[in-house]
Amino acid sequence: MIKTYKVMFSPNNKQKSKLFQCAGVMRWAYNWALERQKENYKNGDKFISDSDLRKELTQLKQTDEYSWLNQYSNNITKQAIKDACDSYKRFFKGHSNFPKFKSRRKSKPSFYNDNIKVKITETHVKLEKLSPSKKKNRQKLNWVKLVEKGRIPTGKNISYSNPRITFDGLNWWLSVGVKEAEKEKAEDNKITEGIGIDLGVKDLAVVSDNKKYDNINKSIKMKKLINNHKRLQRKISKKYDKNKTLIGKAGENRYKYHKTKNIIKSEIKLKKMYKKIKGLRDNYIHQITTSLVRTKPKYIVIEDLNVSGMMKNKKLSKAIQEQTLREFRRQLEYKCLWKGIELIVADRFYPSSKICSDCGSIKTDLKLSDRRYKCSCGLDIDRDLNASINLKNYPLFNKSIA
Template sequence: MIKAIKVRLYPTKRQEELMFKSAGTSRFAYNWGLAFLNKYYEENNKFLQIDELRKEFTRLRNNSEFSWLKEVSSEIPQQALKDLGESFKKFFKKESFYPKFKKKGKCEVSFFHLNNKFIVEDNYIKLEKIGYVRMKDEGRLPIGNYKKDKIKVLNPRVKFNEKYWYLSLGVEVEEKTDIKLTNESVGVDLGIKDLAIVSNIDEPFKNINKSKEVKRLNKKLRKLQRQVSRKYDMLKSGKTFQKDEKLVKTQNIIKIERQVKLVYKKLSDIRLNHIHQITNTIVKTKPCRVVVEDLNVRSLLKNKHLSKAISEQCFNKFITILEYKCKWSKIEFVKADRFYPSSKMCSCCGTIKKDLKLKDRTYVCPNEECNLLIDRDKNASINLANYKSNHKCGFLN
């Protein structure tokens, strides 16, 4: 079983410069590769293999004009090209959009590090061409020379979140074999009013975006965005500015934009922490099966009235985190059919109410013999719990 580990790094000023340079080289390689592939396709009407693209980049790296590429590890740009190849694979499988160029200041600041070139000693880790960097580990990382001691870690990445540097990687750990599960199926209904309604938990899990702290941060974010927008307008309205001229940011704009990024980071951390707390609570009930809706989030975001509220709920992230936690605990994870009428079906008699509207928050069964009166979302979670599929539980007929 793979366990994800995130370790905070404390680089010196010189080391931090090298880290930013490594991240910049990774971004340059990705953008260069994407531009090269686009041009190659226009000229030859076919796609160039990533292995051939990596050979082309090696020739570029040996060019004296690009000697600065040798200041960082050679694996960093090569892995960036591999990541580009993975992006194209997802595009061809229609799992994502066509790859886009990474813009400085807009994309994630990160770079790859070869897994067999780590040396961990006490609270220090050696990174290639950067040196020994102090870290806060608390004994989670294996100590030793990863190449000599044959210690395996997966997909190590060094990342910067606008405030701190982190090392994230996966470590193989032994699977738990003593987990005892109940003979219970749990349905999880996701929504906007409340983030999650679980069939075996009475109280719904609240929407964290309605909390005082998130509202305060959103208010602060709007204020900062207005400030930076006004400064850009002042810059464009200046007498010396020409229309075709590139804008040169002032120090005040750079300062406010960094504050905006930090507020975004704080909001992201609050939402992620809330999702982890909810998924932990669900998994700790130890059901034999967890059923969630297969939401088409991309289509839901087309609703201009609800798109912001839906994006802030992070449905896809919630489902992904819940899925891997179920896998850890040997719990069967099921995605219900996208057209399964969990909201319209009565959880008592199975009658479908075709005229159910979004504003109807209480479900009233149209069957006069049943006449069930229940919260709409709770009814949906119970229906998801009773969703019929291939399973190991014995509660369904």
């Protein structure tokens, strides 16, 4: 099992400039490989393999025009070419859209570091060829300080995989995979019975053992942050309107927007505010999923929600987006794998909300506005709690059908 760790950097000004340059080299190599594939396809030739493109780039480095590439690690360009070829193949297989060229303004700065040459200690990480000089005092530039000490496992027997360095608009991050031994399934005498989890908009999660986890976006703190974020967005938009100039012919209504220093400061403040909102949401989901896994249930059952279909509802799309239901499932998947707990995903068309958890009858006329489930057998229960109990009994439901 490969466990991924993501830790924030604390680079100095020289290291920051070198990191941005490395990200620029990655972007150039990706766009160059994609352009070569497009030209080759227009000429009617076959697909160019990434190994052939790397050989072609090695020859280009020997010319004066592209000699500047020798100042940076060749693993950055190698992996960028490989990524471009993989995305090109995925398009022709029908797995994704046609790959786009990476923009300097819109694309996220990132690059690859060789997993063998990367060195990680409790406080620092050594990246490859940030400083081309071999002098000892210049080699210190390759060692970048980590914000969290001792977060990534270190040692001789530990092997790292796919180290990536990314910039999120505010800070630099290192994400690296560490190979760890898989944990066996927990013994029966140490675990409780299975649980079912019903995800929703009113409450984030309702568990079959009558536990409820509120929607964090309805809290007073989050409402204030979201409103402040909206106000700052409007403020920046008004500043852009004040600093626009008309270009082109009269009647075309084409404008050029000037970004002043005050706008740049406001945009940085906006990014920090959004990062705080997103961090609170992600941390809340981490706390819930961790608490659910720590109870060591025999199994966990969740719904296979059609989130993309739910987003088409104009009245609920924003609330569904803020709940980050896909992130909840993602975290639950890998945490169950760590603890050896079986995660069952119920069928998308399983009527968990319409089935009576007491007698088993199905109420076909149940509406979304009905928040209480009332059955002819006398059961009167919360709608979401009834659905979570039915999800808990889903394995028995499958056995009865089989």
